[in-house]
Amino acid sequence: MIRLFHVSDIHFGAEDRAALDWFAGLVRDEAPDAVVVTGDLTMRARHREFEAAAKWLEGLGRPVTVEVGNHDLPYFNLWARFVTPYRRYRALERMIERPLDLPGVTIVPLKTTARFQWRLDWSKGHVSTRALQQALALVEAAPAGHRIFVACHHPLVEAGTRSTSRTRGGRGALAALSQAGADAVLTGHVHDPFDIRHPSGGGTVRLIGAGTLSERVRESPPSFNEVRIAETGIETIARIMGATPDQSLSPPAA
Incomplete structure (x- = not known):
């Protein structure tokens, strides 16, 4: 059995130190x-926030792969946002979309952030044609028999949480990824955990969202997901800090 700790929205700069x-x-x-981080390592993409995040992740002592979140793009510096949006990631560059050597499991990155969008709220998700093509190529290149997990920041479709992603191109991307063979999509952004079966691409794909380890909680206390991957299937457990018991999120078998 493979065990992933799926964590998201740590938001260094507004982190919950006790949760970390x-x-x-x-x-x-x-x-x-392995530890899979689905974006928003920082609050305002400041250098000191990235440095703190890199130090903390390196201190975990486990294989880590990181996807970009909307808060990880420069917030105040528009020049940096448009011209060098990921420059401040240098402290983390070895972990960004890092391939993981896991028996029977392939993690595929999918970028859902955008430097600019034709709408007021740029925090919402966007899947570009290029990003989708890159992810599909990695799905198709995965070894036969592997369970394939796509890691991105924004939920590709809404999952009934209080916060929304409103990901443009998300539904079509999900259908294409499912049809190509993806088993599940790991996301963050909405700060509440979920695991649902979603019909897409002529089949069914698991949509698994992690909570937050920051002070910016929504409906749930600070939490992360433990994803257990076995020959018999995928199980998701929300590991919740405090007195609330851990919760199995896995939907009933179809």
């Missing part, structure tokens, strides 16, 4: 096979 220490302690004690 709790998560790091569980990583140390339980040694998951």
Whole structure:
């Protein structure tokens, strides 16, 4: 069995230090096979926030792969946002979309952020044709028999959470990824955990969203997902900080 710790929306600059220490302690004690971060490492994409995030992730001592979130684009500096939007990621460059060597499992990155959109709220998701083509190529190149997980920041379709993603191109991207063989899509952004089966592309794909380890909670306390991958299927457990018991999110078998 492969165990992934799926964490999102850590928001260094508005991080919950107790939640970070709790998560790091569980990583140390339980040694998951890998940690998958689905965006928003920072609050305002400041250098010091990226440096703090890099130091914390390196301290986990496990294989880590990171996808970009909308808060990881420069917020105040428009020149940097449009011309060099990912320059401040240099402290993390070894972890950004890092391939993971996991038996029977392939993690495929999909960028859902945009430097500019023709709408007022640029925090929402956008899947470009180029980003989708790159992800589809990686899905198709995955070894036969692998379970394929797509990692992106924004949910590709709405999952009934209080916050929304309104991802442009998301529904079509989800159908294409499902048809190509993706088993599940790991996301963040909405700060509440979920796991639903979604009919798409002529089949069914799992949509798995992680909560937050920041102070910016919504309906749920700070949490992350433990994703267990076995020959018999995929199980998602929301690991919740505090007195609330962990919750199995996995939907009933179809």
